[in-house]
Amino acid sequence: MLRKVRIVGSGLIGTSIGLGLVQQGIAVEMVDSDSFAQALAEDLTGGVVVADPELVVFALPTSALSQVIKSEIAINPQSTFMDVGSVKSEVVLQIETFPGLSTRFLPTHPMAGREIGGAGSARADLFQGRSWILTPEANCAPESKNLVLDLISSLGATPIELSARDHDAAVAKISHLPQIAASLVAKQLTGTPAEWMELAGQGLRDTTRIAGSDEKLWKEIIYSNRSEISELLISLQNDLTQMIAALDDPAKIAELIAAGREGKAMIPGKHGGKAREYSYLPIVIDDKPGQLGAIFNECAAMEVNVEDLNIEHSPGQQSALITLSLSALDAEKLSAHLTSIGWNVHPVRK
């Protein structure tokens, strides 16, 4: 049973872990090299000092890890260690420089985060329902692993075991590649006349949303996973070269766009598991308080479950277009009901 945890690093992830554990009645000590961050994290979590923690969590940049491991081994010679960095092979290499450490050091990666960093953005529920990847080495001690599994389930996350190498290849593809692509596409916008930018639609907004990310965090991640990322960027570059060569050949352009659609179909639905097909129900509403509430009350009355919602405001107009994502059955039911009571519903005809 997990009772005492020391968390080294009081940023978003470390402090969120602290908050979540404290809620479960676990004693948590927050530490940071930045005294301001440590003070804030202590305020938020209760600020106790724990002796002989069972588990020490490293929630800090991988580049700072080696130094911190050294000092923590000295003061906590019996503790289990874990880190929460976004890249794992490099952590494994660092662990291997400390003889015997791999039996009690678990590299992990919680698949959660926010666009805003720092202890001030921390949330006890940050990991609720998220995946938390472990990449233990073969000689990892079972009792160490159980402590880490205990922490993960205390925070409401689901543990998934992968090899460090598979983890790094997976996140390179599903996280690091999209980040770099979004940043480089957004970079092309620099210097564009404002009146052109006014024409931007949802496509550009979605494609570049994560380009707003913090470069201090991302330089670490990308650098640490450079060998996996390099392969992917070269493959992207080859496809880009093909597209440039294909610009005079509509059939070849179509082939590349179609290949993209096939790749996109690999992404599962929001609930995890198999990709789910939603039906979309567009409704034009007056852009005033009360309209959304009224619609959701009708959803509740009809026992319809809204999977997602998009709101599109028409600039300079008093109307908004909301689009509900529903199961096909719910969409049909709700569409008929809302139409019958006078809502401006625009079901997509089959």
Next chain:
Amino acid sequence: MLRKVRIVGSGLIGTSIGLGLVQQGIAVEMVDSDSFAQALAEDLTGGVVVADPELVVFALPTSALSQVIKSEIAINPQSTFMDVGSVKSEVVLQIETFPGLSTRFLPTHPMAGREIGGAGSARADLFQGRSWILTPEANCAPESKNLVLDLISSLGATPIELSARDHDAAVAKISHLPQIAASLVAKQLTGTPAEWMELAGQGLRDTTRIAGSDEKLWKEIIYSNRSEISELLISLQNDLTQMIAALDDPAKIAELIAAGREGKAMIPGKHGGKAREYSYLPIVIDDKPGQLGAIFNECAAMEVNVEDLNIEHSPGQQSALITLSLSALDAEKLSAHLTSIGWNVHPVRK
């Protein structure tokens, strides 16, 4: 005053124009080379035949335009013509092959669309509150331009005048480049193990959302605007080459990611005009009918205007995280109110 319009092309855009004009009491004839599409569009719009239309709208692929202009000039020698294609310089070239036509042919581009094509997806309100670009030539007749402006305002859209060349450069940047990037990033996902794809988060989903687009439409658009696009793709490729070279140099990686963030800041807010900063209010709710309705009722009671909403379901859990986008003032007001009546609100600490 616009009274009689002939629409050649009964796809999404043509039929949506037809539906919108019919709602305004304007007589609309729908035409298509595909008799099934034409029949559907006629059913939807009322299906009349108009003699001597003031305005003929070409809502068909630019590659088919030249042929159709020829036959339409023959049967409607007095009419004003307009097209609605996504690329304009090529249309101008085609117009110039018909002597005198540029005085009464207006190249236009409505900034509206849907991910689903065809007459069946058409909506009378597709253009409400959208921008509609005109790229008239210098010798365009004022009466012709007024007919087109009449159509645009009848459909609730806002006309914007640009040169054909500026238009094409603008859409290459804000629409065609993101489409190609999204498709090529999505293409890299092909063959990824399903258990890796399970780890995909919102970043990958957003970055590749438009990769689901139709390749038949996009091969036309990309091919027609290839000279503008080519320049942008080469610039993107240069930056990609720089990023690959920078993988061993964290400072250089940070520079590229920061440049992306600066580019992204060029994108104005949803309402048009200057970019707006929203405050985000995360609320954890039970994932059951009635919860969203109850929250929106509170928003209405507090006279709080919800700008956007994101719903995140926790896989395998009975809770969902909803994040409301609000003005800073509304966020503060609503957060205090919801907390006071027992909602599980997680305001972002400043």
